[in-house]
Amino acid sequence: MAIVLGENQYGKAENRLVRIDRDGERHRITDLNVSVSLSGDLADTHLTGDNGKVLATDTQKNTVFAFARDGIGEIEAFGLRLARHFVDSQPSIHRAAVRIESYPWARLEVAGKPAHHSFARSGEGTRTALITYDGERAEVTGGLTDLTVLNSTDSEFWGFPRDEYTTLAEVTDRILATAVSATWRFATAEGADWGKAYETARACLLDAFGGTYSYSLQQTLYAMGTRVLENVPELAEISLSLPNKHHFLSDLSAFGLDNPGEVFFAADRPYGLIEGTVRRDDS
Template identity: 75%
Template sequence: MAIVLGDNRYGKAENRLVRVDRDGDEHRITDLTVSVSLSGDLSDTHLTGANDKVLATDTQKNTVFAFARDGIGEIEDFGLRLARHFVGTQKSIRTARVRLEEHPWQRLTVGGKPAHHSFARAGTSTRTASVTYDGAQAWVIGGVQDLTVLNSTGSEFWGFPRDHYTTLAETKDRVLATTVSATWRFSGTEVGWAAAHGTALAALLDAFGGTHSLSLQQSLYAMGQRVLEEVPEICEVRLSLPNKHHFLVDLAPFGVDNPGEVFHAADRPYGLIEGTVLRDDAPPAGPAWS
């Protein structure tokens, strides 16, 4: 039996990058976490320890910061620039992946007017992107994470199998809450990234709020379907939806009723619903999801 080296990659993870655009009196903040991952002709460093084909992860970090000096723009475009650079300048590197998270800030209001250079962390979710380039083709994945949503009614769960271990009661009215992690694959790289992200995010929220849900799985499909309907450049959506359970608290021992008003919000364990919604003519994903 032979032992061989399988798939491998390496890179510099979670580079924290903040750029302040100072054009004019009103400054702008771009706050990113950027992770680089490279793969290619790297067998020697694993098998013999030779490093002549290994671009140091410190160099990768420095490249991220140096490229930011020329401006960042949309995070997808910044990722494409970096990925193409690593493959185009390093003979041993065949595929580069750049993952990005954008952390939003909002301008403060001082004295009733928008401040020129004062900000507070904003938003309840994080915009994400992942760019993969193999020297010939690029794949772009956008997304959002930590998007917490809740329907206080309009959700049911009943008709499920019951066995010796089932204790859960059926319900025709429950609180449905989840923290959405969604990623979507674009069919090309010539996209208005900001507009696509905004439309996809609005589609997720609209579908979640507008679906009378008989299961979180039904909501997942409705959310993915709506994104594909609203953004033609997106060909595939992957969703991970933890069911953030809200259990009605029994107040009867205290002589108090509870007409669906007081809940215990449990953080774990939780149901985890995951799924993919895609066009039936979606182009191959290549290494985009790997």
């Protein structure tokens, strides 16, 4: 029986990059986590330890920071620049994947006015991008993570199968909360307005979550995905991962108190995890 090397890749993970754009007195901050992964003709380093075709991960890190000196712009465009550079400049590298997380900062107010150079990390979710390039074709996926949302009513869950292990009560009024993680794939890697697509998709996710009377988190997922595709024509599909952040009504009867849907225990685990993809049907 022969033993052979299978698929492999390597890279520099989680390069923490902060750039300050100093446009006069008004500064702008870009805070990124950039991970690079490369694959290709790399069998020699695994089989014999010959590193002649291995672009050092330290070089990859340096490239990320050097490219940032020319400006970052939209993270999808920055990732495309990096991915194409690694493949086109290194004969042994046949595919590059660049994953980026962009952390939001909000401008502070000083004396009632927006500050020029003071910021606070905001809780609006983390923007993400994944760019792959194989020398001929590039693929761009945008998205976001950790966008925490909650509806305090207008959510039900009932009509599910019951067996000998079912203890969950049916409810016609519940809290529905989740931390949205979404990725959306662009139909083409060229010509998209990355920033507008992100802002529109994020707004659509929020609008659909808040505006959907929900009978299940699955129904809400489909409504959110549909709303994004209806309003961002550059996208081919969107995938969503929605953990159900359960809120259980706290029993206060031992203290002689009622609880008319006001006091809840917010459980962090275990949790239901609802995932799905909504795509365009071109048939």
